[in-house]
Amino acid sequence: MSDKPLVHLIDDEESVRRSTSFNLRVSGYEVKTYVSGIEFLxxxxxxxxGCVLLDIRMPDMDGLEVQEQLRARGIAMPVVVLTGHGDVPLAVRAMKAGAVDFLEKPFEKAVLVAAIARAVERLNDTGRRIEDRAEAQLCIGALTARERDVLEGLANGHPNKTIAYDLDISARTVEVHRANLMSKLRAQSLSEALRIAFAAGMPNEEH
Known part of the structure; x- marks a missing residue:
């Protein structure tokens, strides 16, 4: 039996399965591939x-449904979702439902490996989440009220234009607040900022 961390890669595109599994194997992971969520379930x-690397848009059963099924069956493997450019709101929903991270295709090998490393940490240390909440709330506390509003909008899966409309400010102002909050949270990507927001208990419930 291999002592390498295991990744279950679920994607209906053969080219993605091939290139992603190659990049993970050369980075020290064992990889099992599946052509659909149904096959994996x-x-x-x-x-x-192991960690689950899950495409969000697949025929028959999409990634969100697979994630839901895993949770319903009590299978607590950490999930990283793969998404196309227009699917960020779906990826945000996946993260709200417990995904560790999301990756926008096409993604660089370093970004992939970093996301999987975080998922392995989650797999090995489930008790860390309580500490994360206090730490995340501390980070959020450094934001201005308006920056928190913008982060709340992002955590609800809204694009900049929608956030601007909701807050009655310009899209450019949203961009400035977004850049500032990313800097204060030391987040290199939207998914990193969202992880902090969700760990801190954001977003507030919306009707």
């Missing part, structure tokens, strides 16, 4: 625990 109860 058939064996999910019996496979070795």
């Amino acid at each position: 058939k064996v999910a109860q019996s496979v070795m625990p």
